[in-house]
Amino acid sequence: MANKPMLPELMKTHGVSRRAFMKYCASLTSLMALSPALVPRVAHALETAMRPSVIWLSFQECTGCTESITRSHAPTLEDLIFNSVSLDYHHTLQAASGHAAEAAREQAMKDNYGKYLLIVDGSIPLDNPGYSCIAGISNLDMLKETAAGAAAIVAIGTCAAYGGIPHANPNPTGAVSVSDIIKDKPIINVPGCPPIPVVMTGVLAHFLTFGIPELDELGRPKAFYGESIHDRCYRRPFYDKGKFAETFDDEGARAGWCLYKLGCKGPTTHSACATVKWNNGVSFPIEAGHPCLGCTEPDFWDNGGFYKPLSVPSGDYRKMGVAAVVGGAAVGVASALLAKAGKAKAVQNHETVDAHDLEKSS
Amino acid sequence: MNNPAFDLLMWARGPGFDIALAIFIGGIVLRLTEIIILGRKKDMAPAKGNGFLQGLKTIFSRSVPRKGLIKFAPVTYLGGYIFHLGFFIAFFFFAPHIALIQDAFGISWPAAGRVIIESVTALAVLAVVALTYSRLTDPVRKSLTTFDDYLVLLLSVLPLITGYVAVNKLFGDPTMMLAVHLLSVEALMIAFPFTKLMHAVSFVFARYYNGSIQGRKGAES
The missing domain is CATH 4.10.480.10 (Cytochrome-c3 hydrogenase, C-terminal domain)
Structure with missing residues (x-):
């Protein structure tokens, strides 16, 4: 890991100029809603970042998030930011497979215990561990084991952040999000299906430079998810x-x-x-x-249907309306007939009283 | 991980709306059926005028204020009109509301712009404040006002306020405020058939009855 090139060398090999790098740092700084005065600090931090070990776990997912981050407008600086971390384990991107792949994960965990960044995409099934396993290890076990030594966790994509599509009704696998399981580590949620590449790299850059960004109540960085x-x-x-x-x-x-x-x-x-x-x-x-x-x-x-306006009820309310008309009419008729019958009875039972009767009774 | 605001919105759009709709429609139909079946006592006297036509005319003519009302009760006169028109425009000409009507009945019409909707909403809210103030300060009105009246005022103004807040994101989580807006409308729908709010439907029958009785007697109404 130590012999991997730092960002300035990577830039050189990819033909990225210093000017382009500074421009990128400026846009990244504004994107992260930081003061323009911090641009040099961002640049310096990125250039000298300690290249943290990153373990990327993919659970119940479609690889769309990885597709998104790797197919960001290549070859760009965003790729390089992504390259500037030491990605020690990632199913889709790593060359190793089988036991060798798992050995890489275990080695990275051992070497960087307490310091590595854990990225998760995909939800975790709780109903039956067998629904989703990697190398015979259930997603739940792998997440717990890997999260134990992580400095922080980034839940990439809506599945990892909130359960996403696997969590959708009727949730056949009992899928949950990372934050439903891990409670003792800082978790940054980067939802989206998939998230925007620059948002993913922006969050990584923020983590590398200034640590954990400011999050909203749903664990999302405010800089990227602050506005509707x-x-x-x-x-x-x-x-x-x-x-x-x-x-x-x-x-x-x-x-x-x-x-x-x-x-x-x-x-x-x-x-x-x-x-x-x-x-x-x-x-x-x-x-x-x-x-x-x-x-x-x-x-x-x-959310009640992608093509239903937000103001339209999500259920089959028309049936309820028709039932209410029929029910209301039936009760109304019954009530009115009852009142009529009562009225007729009252007329029938009415005793005529004249002044003489009243005198007698008093 | 769930978003409580989103869950509340989905409840308000789903089961909450269904319950409110059932009570709203069922209650209105129930009360109207009662009114129509009970009817009125047959008038055996020979008719001196056309009760039917006078009844129809009265449905509309009673919407025009009688002379001198502006001097006699300016707050009721102005506040009443501003509130009713404001509520009507905000309800029937705001695009999301038209989308609901379109989904339910398949008919739609052009929406009004933000400036119109928000202006009439703000005016309607001010009108309710003025009407409430006059009920609280005028000794005669105060003694005539019941809990039911205050409840109806509150239920009518809440959808306007919560809608305004949700659209303009004045405070609170916008998803939560949208849910609160729907819930306030659902509260209005539930109370509607069993309070004076029912006048929005029953005024037609009441005015027709009054008009036709007078018309049959050959009197103006």
Whole structure:
């Protein structure tokens, strides 16, 4: 590990200039919502970072998060930040397999006990350990064992952060998130399906330079998840003006109007998609004409339907409405008939009284 | 890991709405059926005018204030109109509400912009404050006001306030505030058939009855 090249050497071999590196540090600093005065500190910290050992565990996941981070606009500095850590264990990326791979993990844990960074993607099944095993070790056991010696844990992707798609109703494997199991280590949640590459590298860079970033109540770094998609959306002016696309191919959709009525979850979703965007800042789902699914929020898969507006009830409420009409009418008729019968009975039982009768009774 | 605000929102959008809808619709239908079946005592006297037409006319004519009301009760006059119009516009012309109506009945209409919706909402809230103030300070109104009246005022104004807060993210978690907004509407729906809020439906019948009785007698109403 010690003989692995440091960041300046990696930059040289990849043909990245000092100017490009400083520019990257400046954008990273602003992205992390830090003061511009800290740019040199970020650059210095990245250049001299101690190259911490990183163990990446993949559980019930689709490898989309790894695809996202490795297919960030390569070859870029983000790759280099990623390369500047010593990734000692990662199923998909490592050359070793079988026992050799597990030996690498054990060795890294032994050499860096208490200091390594643990990255997890995927959820952990609790119903039956056999649902997801690696080298015969259940996900739960591997997570507990590896987390014990970690300095901190980064839960990459919504599955690791909140249980994600495996956790979706009816949750057949009893899937849970990392924070549901590990309670005694600092955990940074980086949700998204997948998360934005620069957000993942940004969080890693922050960890390398200034330690654990400021987190919100759902464990997400505030710098990247502090604002809602809706508040930063370039289509927001159309929402404010009351102009909405009604279908995916109407005039409003072509004119780029708000997608709220097509089910956009932007108002309740916190992510940097609308500002940082994807594919080197090219676009993001709403810009491509699709409503936000809300993938950085817990239980986004069970939010009542991707194409149902937030204001529309999630259940089959029409049946309930029809039943209420029938039930209400039936009770109303019964109640009215009862009142009529009571009235008729009262008329029947009514005894006429004249002044003489009243005198007699008094 | 769960987000309590999101879970509450999903409850309010799911089972919460279903329960409120069942009580709202069931209660309205129940009370209307009772009113219609009980009917009125048959008037045996020969008709001197057209009760039906006068009844229909009265449904609308009673929405016009009678002369002198502005001097006699300015707060009720202005506050009443501003609140009703504000509530009506905010409810029927805010896009997310239209989306709900569209999903339920398949009909929709153009939405109003943010400036209009938020202005009428703020005015409607101020109107409720003024109406409540007049109930609390005017000795006659105060003695006429029951708990039911204060409850109805509170239930009517809460959706306006919580909606305004949720849309503008004034305070609290926006997801939580959206859930609170839905719950406040559901509270209004549940109370609706069993309080004076029912006037929003029953006014048609009450005005028709009054108008037709007068019309049959050949009197203005």
